[in-house]
Amino acid sequence: MDAYLIAIAIITAIYVLMALGLNLQYGLTGLVNFGVVGFFCVGAYTTAILSQKGVPQYITFPLAALLAMAFAWPLGLVSIRLREDYFAIVSLGFSEVVRLVATSEGWLTQGVQGIPGIPKMFGTFSGTTQALAVLGLLVVFNLVAIAAMLRIVRSPFGRMIEAIRDNEEAVKALGKDPAGFKIQVLVLGSALTGLAGAAYAHYIGFISPEQFIPLITFQIWMAIIMGGVGRISGALVGAIILMVFLEGSRFLRDVMPFISEVAMASVRLGVVGLALVLFTMYRPQGLMGDFTRK
Template structure:
């Protein structure tokens, strides 16, 4: 039981990191990023492939963050001058391009066969001890990420990106260039997603392209919406609620045993989607949002 709870906590913290990146991009700046999973995948494959080449993990994680962040830079240059809806489409297309490249470039990523044998964070430990150590490390990184985004939100830079979110034209009238600030935010958020991907790869120890589908981005959006858009605490609480929904829905099989295992996957997604609809209807500002507003 302890091992199961530790595993859930680790995956939940990975989703917290993803939610923090999206909170910075969408919650604070208003960037509608539907391709968040693309940066997640880049971080996972970067760290995994470098580790398999013998690079120490203390270097593979920064490399994952840097490469994921750098991959966001050209996207920002090309698309951030577009309207929000076009930017959302571009980011969604980017995530699919990343997945297709991972699938096609077999010489590097082993294609649909995936990358097995990825080193764990603590190879010298066994069983629950390894899980506990991994949990402690990812928890520490998550706390640092929360602190960093809170500092950003309370800084002059944070107030400026919030102004861009609320009224971009007014920011332009003050002589500021919103595009450059959006690019910076996109890079930082992508780097956080890259770190989350590195943790995921070294915890699961086996990654394939099908693990990085748009559904992952949808789950992160759910966490941000349920927790409260623009709230750092909302990213944390929303990710926790998401894991409760995802894991709780696994037990639907006990309630409706006549549904096959294959169909149950679709039922689970439907149940999670229904819960999101209920949240939007009855608590649109999220659990950590302003209770005086609807």
């Protein structure tokens, strides 16, 4: 049971990193990014490919974040001036292109066969000790990310991106260029997502294109909506709530044994979807949102 709980905590910490990145992009700036899983995939494959060539992890992790940033920059240049709904479609298309490239370019990614044997983090340890070391590292990553976001929020840059979220036309009237700020935010948020992808690859030890489907993106969206859009604490709490629903629903078959294993996957998605609907109806500002608003 201890090993299971630690494993859940590790995946939760990876999701928190992605939720923090999306919260910076959407919660603080208003960027509707439906391509989260694309940057997650870039980070995972970057570290997996380099690790297979013998590059140490202390180099592959920052390179995974940097390459995710590199992918985000041209995407931002091309599409950031589009309306919010069009940018959402473009970002979703980007994530699918990344997944298709990972599937078709077998010379680089080994295609649908995936990349096995990715070195584990803290591979010199074993068992619970190794898992706790991984969890500790991810906690450090999250604490650093939270500290950086708090600093951003309290800075002139943070006030500017919040102004863009609230009234972009007013920002333009003041002579500022919202597009430049949006690109910077897209790049910074994507770095966190790429770092999360690197951590995921090294923790799981095997990646394939089927692991990077759009469902991951919408799970991260569920997390920040349930936790509270625009709240750093909301990204943390939302990811925990999401994981409670995802993992807790695994035990539904104990109370509903008449449902087959195959059908249970749909039931689990239904439970998570119902939770999101209920949050939207009765707590639209999220669990950590403004309690004075209804």
